[in-house]
Amino acid sequence: MKTNDTHELPLRLGRNPGLQIRHDEIDRQQLTPMLQHYADIKDQHPHTLLLYRVGDFYETFFQDACTIARELELVLTGKEGGKDVGRVAMAGVPHHALERYCRSLVEKGYAIAICDQVEDPAQAQGLVKREVTRVFTPGTVLDAEMLQPRRNNFLAAVVIAGTHWGLAYADVSTGEFRASQGSDRDQLAPELTRLQPSEILFPSDAPDPNRLLRPGEGGDILPQGLPSQFCYTLRSPADFSQSEARQRLLQTFKLRSLEGLGCETLHLATRAAGGLLTYLEETHREQTIPLQPLSTYHLSHYLFLDSSTRRNLELTQTSREGSYHGSLLWAIDRTVTAMGGRLLRRWLLQPLLDLGEIQARQGAIQELMDQPQLRQVLNRHLQNVYDLERLAGRAGSGSANARDLAALRDSFRTLLDLSTAVVGTTSPFFQTLATVPPALDHLGERLYAALVESPPMALMEGGMIRPGASPELDQQRQQLEQDQQWFLNLETQERQRTGISTLKVGFTKVAGYYISVSRAKAQNLPEDYLRKQTLTNEERYITTELKEREARLFSAQTALYQLEYEIFLELRQQVAEQASVIREVAAAVAAVDVLLGLAEVAIYQGYVCPALSEDRQIHVHQGRHPVVEQSLPVGFFVPNDTHLGGLADLMILTGPNASGKSCYLRQVGLIQLLAQMGSFVPAQGAQMALCDRIFTRVGAVDDLATGQSTFMVEMNETANILNHASDRSLVLLDEIGRGTATFDGLAIAWAVAEYLAVTLRARTIFATHYHELNELAMILTNVANYQVVVKELPDEIIFLHQVQPGGADRSYGIEAGRLAGLPAEVIQRARQVMAQIEKHSKIAVGLRKSTPKSTINATVDSPADSSKIAQGELNF
Known part of the structure; x- marks a missing residue:
């Protein structure tokens, strides 16, 4: 099992024993100022790998350097630690490759804290000021590249009191937030197996998590189906206190009572949920995670499947290879949206006990089977719906880009097509799509009017906002185009003025705009030409007017980009304000997608309604x-x-x-x-x-x-x-x-x-x-x-x-051996032995x-x- 407590991680330091120094095993006063600061920050984030910006690299030191060198297959080097300290372990990654390396570490179950420079090194006096700006943990990532589209990424929190337990879990990317409580410890591990959380939070005074999840008196067997290396993080018990957790829930959802959340009397579930919220606040200090209001559930409301049953029935992966192909989910998944894929997995792993709910799903499937045209139309439109749940989450957390908003815009337009398609249907699942919420209809029109058809990924380089969306922006663009046209005309103008037909006007990001002439022609140039740079075959010049125009162009361009960014931020905020509405619609779309897929399977595989x-x-x-x-x-x-x-x-x-x-x-x-x-x-x-x-x-x-x-x-x-x-x-x-x-x-x-x-x-x-x-x-x-x-x-x-x-x-076991390819003499001898056994048995x-x-x-x-x-x- 893997823990985010890096104090427990083994150090593999090769032959240099001097690199085995840990940050918490040395007198801080002996360290260099930078390493002192690193150690202090590490104390504040003990359960993470701390990546510390130094120039063009993010460096790690001490035990963290040993860990990332092993996990990322990097060269482990050393750095002078200070007076009488010697060299300490060091390993780092280039700043431009940070996301790729972070993704790899998170996939391996590690939490990462990014410590950035927050002041200009040129302006700094002494040590450059640095702060932790981002924390990546397996259960709290929002980056789409770190998530699997068709399965949830759950963060779970567990509180134990004797045989009783409380569980809360959330998917920060979709906003799902649920909690439960039970009195049978043996039910906890199967429920965690169902959820497959990427990270589990425990109070640090809880029993050993390595044994906690193992059912039975001896606690000796890890339940089959639970990841062999799951990631858990130990947290302060104060985060899970009843009073602290209750207050946290009330503040987060702006309530006066927990009755509306269904957990007023579920004290252990409340404690788990409060501890989870505290963790999210610490890991996303610069972001707001738009979670849905907490909902509670009881295991007794669902068909219970223990860990062995889930493994033996091969619901989501085969028991031998652990592959998706060959599982039940593979056989029945015909969903076309990521939301539908995640919902189908949840339905599969948590079957119902309520007969009315089951029959409602059956009725919707039957209605789809009876209407081939409806199935075709729904399938065509669903293919144009993006992942509304996660797009809303990224917008709500302030991490969505312009392409995310464009995906929402296009999906909102498809909602109108879906609402038209379900006219005349009777199932409640379809009727939830019959009317598009007016707020989303209006928001879709606003996004369409503001964003270009295919926005760029970058947010500070312009090109996102459609012409006509903002008079002020259009005016700035017009001025910018005039300045750009001046530079386009400059080459022709200067060729005429100097009589040099080979004169060129060029631009580089480092040097800016310049006038270039060959060295042979660099005679009798106008007096206002100022030499800027001499190259092997050419001379480069500038003029006062050119530099003034360049400054004005760059200033106008910066102002233009900033205005586009401000318009984008306003659009993103409008989307964030509708995150809960978007997710309600997303849930309805996902359910229809799942039911449509099940209807397709029933038709083409010859299934019947039980x-x-x-x-x-x-x-x-x-x-x-x-x-x-x-x-x-x-x-x-x-x-x-x-x-x-x-x-x-x-x-x-x-x-x-x-x-x-x-x-x-x-x-x-x-x-x-x-x-x-x-x-x-x-x-x-x-x-x-x-x-x-x-x-x-x-x-x-x-x-x-x-x-x-x-x-x-x-x-x-x-x-x-x-x-x-x-x-x-x-x-x-x-x-x-x-x-x-x-x-x-x-x-x-x-x-x-x-x-x-x-x-x-x-x-x-x-x-x-x-x-x-x-x-x-x-x-x-x-x-x-x-x-x-x-x-x-x-x-x-x-x-x-x-x-x-x-x-x-x-039993014909010998015949089975023959079919498996046992040598003929072995089969013959086995038959002789069997005859003797049957004779004397x-x-x-x-x-x-x-x-x-x-x-x-x-x-x-x-x-x-x-x-x-x-x-x-x-x-x-």
């Missing part, structure tokens, strides 16, 4: 895996049915290796998740009950860093499921107990399956190679056996990938003999029987 209910039954007819089917040629994927929660709560699924059991498990989980995010699902028909949680345990890996074997990871994940699942949960288990001895594994698998079916009655698919578990269906009435069937030929088997009732009695026989006949037909129809089985009174 009928959702509050009961427990899940019936999917001819369901398909949404990702795998897109990775195969059309028609190659074999669909299958799923029935849970009716006659059977627990499905024991057996079948060969590589036959598709794991794919089937993930398929069921993804269909359930898609249904609860409001999407249509890949099936021919679906009637589905809402789930409160989805649990998956599909595959396992070693966690060598914490000493956890594959089997221990498996047991930890299984324990989490059994401790948190309910009768409204969907549980998908694959190969429980296979990581230990056969008898131990079979016993664990049997006990886990029995607990899920009897005690929890959770809707469960239990894929296993322990064929003995098929006997559970003879004992418990809410258990059913299913198998993935194969077709056996004399020398091989064919996987049919069909799930049908009944239990398999073979007593496992199944022993299990049956130890099961009393009186329990074979036992049922769990009555609470008494369920209680007896749960308590172990009925043994088998």
Whole structure:
């Protein structure tokens, strides 16, 4: 894990031990004045890498120099530190490449403070005055080049009190600001996994963050899905005090009470939100971040997915390569705007539990599917909408340029086209776009009248404002054009006056305007010609009038640029004042974009609208895996049915290796998740009950860093499921107990399956190679056996990938090994060994003999029987 506390960063200093001096380990009086100042500034920003302007470079010293030399692959040099100090570490970057290097460091999880010269070195007496003018941290960047367009960049703050926790998070680029609170510590890590914050703030007196986010009593396992190197910053506990945080929220949003924000009684969430705001004020001292008013939410309002489930279902990235291609998001993302891409990710990672909200999304998708013309028109117009959320944020923070305002102008005009397109629609999602806010309509006209069609990036070089936008500006331009025309005519005029046809008038940024003649012609020139410069083949001259005209031209040009800049600042301020309105419209546009994309997927992939209910039954007819089917040629994927929660709560699924059991498990989980995010699902028909949680345990890996074997990871994940699942949960288990001895594994698998079916009655698919578990269906009435069937030929088997009732009695593992390419002699020997094992195995026989006949037909129809089985009174 990575921390912005650079005191903890290792120093790699090569062979020069003299460079190992830290800024906080030396008598300041011995340092040179500049290094004293550097150390003092570093004390004020201890959790950042301090880049200090020295001439044409931004230099770092002491431990910061070692860090950036390592991370940026720079040469680590040294600088004399002062009397009796010796050389201290130094590394720097050119000032013109600062943004590029800062971007690289932020991507690596570091915070950076930029200390600039704030006075002219020529005017300075002694040390040039310097101050920190900007702070870049992973969670607070606004620069578009440092952000991923289609995913949020969250800054989170966490406060812990016993088992209770408070969480606040914000995206400073979009203005989103939310907070939550919980009483179960195990819920915190999955929520942070969902958010994937770029930076997390903790009070410095909090428990060790490296262990804080690890669930379970021992706190030994970092939850899968959380970044292996997340960035956290330790802050003063005073920033998170209840009184300080409350006052900060009231001041920021100009309120008298927190009731309107929904956090009056959520003290931990309030503390986290206040600490986050304090941090933003410190990192953006020269900017105002236009956050939306804080909104609170409760995890119980959404389908809960733990870290393992998110990883196993491969929602936003594949579990093996960590790539976007092959994830569920890749399979369903047809959005055309960056805002829509971010919203789809949020819907996917936070499915709903409210049936009405889900059906509202379904209704909008159905309306789009019924109107092909509407889909085409919306798609065409949405392609002309820029990232309104982030553009509004940059304008509100004072960092937007003229091209940003032009993008807003063009987007506002497209809003009128969208409002026309949704006339006659019925879904509330579309009706929010039916009327363009008058303020934005007026602002769009103002921007169109003021800005040129394609403004330049630079703000102080003119060329931004359209002719006619300002009479004063037009007058200055006219005067400037007259002065420029004088210089254009000067060459012809001087050639006529001197009789030198080769005379030229030139200009350089260093020398300004000049008159150039060859050295051979530099005789008998007019007396008002004053030699300025002698070159190898020419002489350069100026005249008094030329210099006066030049001064007037430059003065007029500077005044013109300044006036354009002032007009631009006024436009940007007008946009900033409408930031909240812009973001409301952006949210509506993003929702329509997501729904349009889901409708496109439903049409072209053959998805159906699932009928959702509050009961427990899940019936999917001819369901398909949404990702795998897109990775195969059309028609190659074999669909299958799923029935849970009716006659059977627990499905024991057996079948060969590589036959598709794991794919089937993930398929069921993804269909359930898609249904609860409001999407249509890949099936021919679906009637589905809402789930409160989805649990998956599909595959396992070693966690060598914490000493956890594959089997221990498996047991930890299984324990989490059994401790948190309910009768409204969907549980998908694959190969429980296979990581230990056969008898131990079979016993664990049997006990886990029995607990899920009897005690929890959770809707469960239990894929296993322990064929003995098929006997559970003879004992418990809410258990059913299913198998993935194969077709056996004399020398091989064919996987049919069909799930049908009944239990398999073979796993065909040796055949799977043959398909994987094991040598023929190994396959042959394995078959010989297997024949001997089957001949002498007593496992199944022993299990049956130890099961009393009186329990074979036992049922769990009555609470008494369920209680007896749960308590172990009925043994088998």
